[in-house]
Amino acid sequence: MKSINQDINAITILAIESSCDDTSAAILRGGKILSNCVATQEIHRLYGGVVPEVASRQHQINIVPIVDAAFKKAGVSKQDIDAVAFTRGPGLIGSLLVGVSFAKAFALSLDVPLIEVHHMTAHVLAHFAEEPKPHFPFLCLTVSGGHTQIVLVKDYLDMTILGQTTDDAAGEAFDKTGKILGLDYPAGPVIDKLARLGNPIFEFPEPRIPGLDFSFSGLKTSILYFLQKKVKENPDFIAENLNDICASVQSRIVSILMNKLKLAAAQTGIKEIAIAGGVSANSALRETLKTTGDTEGWTTYIPKFEYCTDNAAMIAVTAYQKYLRADFVGQEVAPLPRLEMG
Ligand code: KG4
Ligand code: ZN
Numbered sequence: 001m002k003s004i005n006q007d008i009n010a011i012t013i014l015a016i017e018s019s020c021d022d023t024s025a026a027i028l029r030g031g032k033i034l035s036n037c038v039a040t041q042e043i044h045r046l047y048g049g050v051v052p053e054v055a056s057r058q059h060q061i062n063i064v065p066i067v068d069a070a071f072k073k074a075g076v077s078k079q080d081i082d083a084v085a086f087t088r089g090p091g092l093i094g095s096l097l098v099g100v101s102f103a104k105a106f107a108l109s110l111d112v113p114l115i116e117v118h119h120m121t122a123h124v125l126a127h128f129a130e131e132p133k134p135h136f137p138f139l140c141l142t143v144s145g146g147h148t149q150i151v152l153v154k155d156y157l158d159m160t161i162l163g164q165t166t167d168d169a170a171g172e173a174f175d176k177t178g179k180i181l182g183l184d185y186p187a188g189p190v191i192d193k194l195a196r197l198g199n200p201i202f203e204f205p206e207p208r209i210p211g212l213d214f215s216f217s218g219l220k221t222s223i224l225y226f227l228q229k230k231v232k233e234n235p236d237f238i239a240e241n242l243n244d245i246c247a248s249v250q251s252r253i254v255s256i257l258m259n260k261l262k263l264a265a266a267q268t269g270i271k272e273i274a275i276a277g278g279v280s281a282n283s284a285l286r287e288t289l290k291t292t293g294d295t296e297g298w299t300t301y302i303p304k305f306e307y308c309t310d311n312a313a314m315i316a317v318t319a320y321q322k323y324l325r326a327d328f329v330g331q332e333v334a335p336l337p338r339l340e341m342g
Pocket of ligand 2: 145278
């Protein structure tokens with residue numbers, strides 16, 4: 001086995017992310033991202049959501065070219081690699097299997113250590129891919145297609161979930177609303193765009209969930225009933241009011257998220273506040289975090305767009321911390337679709 005690289009500025013890691021429908025490879029050297037290549041699987045648009053079997057087959061097609069692209073962009077050769085990192089979970093089992101198997105084979109052929117990474121930990125640590133980096137302890141609202149969490153981040157690899165969704169994730173709320181409205185999948189970015197052209201004139205209820213937990217399934221049902229009623233009165237209601245509907249739904253999702261984040265900040269007294277995950281690409285959430293941060297006296301951290309949605313750079317950043325702690329796994333490692341954080 002290649003010996004541990006003691007020069008922390010030279011440690012070079014290849015990272016693979018394949019938990020859902022994006023195949024991504026990144027190369028990091030000494031804590032800095034040299035490349036972050038992503039192949040997005042457009043095919044799922046045809047079906048209005050991710051089809052797991054199709055996703056794993058697409059990963060198989062994409063993985064070699066995307067790793068190749070990451071090496072070329074970074075200007076690094078395979079012999080420079082000190083470790084191979086991969087997303088172990090949570091995610092779709094077939095998708096994870098492709099990344100895990102590839103990483104294992106690659107590490108074996110180079111005789112370098114393997115590093116497993118938790119996908120949600122990586123979303124949080126995406127903040128360490130570039131300056132400005134948050135200071136510990138900080139709070140991170142991680143909002144993606146499968147998760148909605150408020151995380152207390154005590155250190156790189158020491159995190160506690162303070163609250164999470166009891167049903168749908170925030171991204172699912174966007175995507176399911178989009179489905180009702182007949183928008184393309186994933187609907188989050190589409191609703192974001194249309195909402196900019198409209199006003200939040202329709203009122204959707206805020207769920208009453210105690211503490212720092214979330215619920216989004218009631219919102220989806222109230223949107224459905226509201227639209228069914230309106231379409232009965234006017235069959236063109238959706239087409240005539242699409243921008244305002246999007247602005248109203250988005251405004252409610254953002255207020256649900258921000259109210260819980262404010263509560264978490266008040267309860268913990270922490271003023272370093274970050275957002276992460278696919279939904280943190282949402283322009284209204286980014287804007288509201290900034291303005292709320294100004295009034296609450298928070299220092300806020302918003303990732304660059306490429307580090308919001310699934311990417312291997314965040315896997316590489318997490319793996320770098322694990323490499324420093326010699327936290328490696330053996331070839332017997334298997335993907336875990338329901339991996340707990342921690
Ligand atoms: O983190 P991510 O790429 O994948 C998961 O780990 O799930 O998040 C994907 C989610 C999807 O639900 C997508 O609709 C949502 O992020 N999303 C957005 C925006 N961009 C992506 N939601 C709202 N506004 C956006 N601009
Ligand atoms: Zn994700």
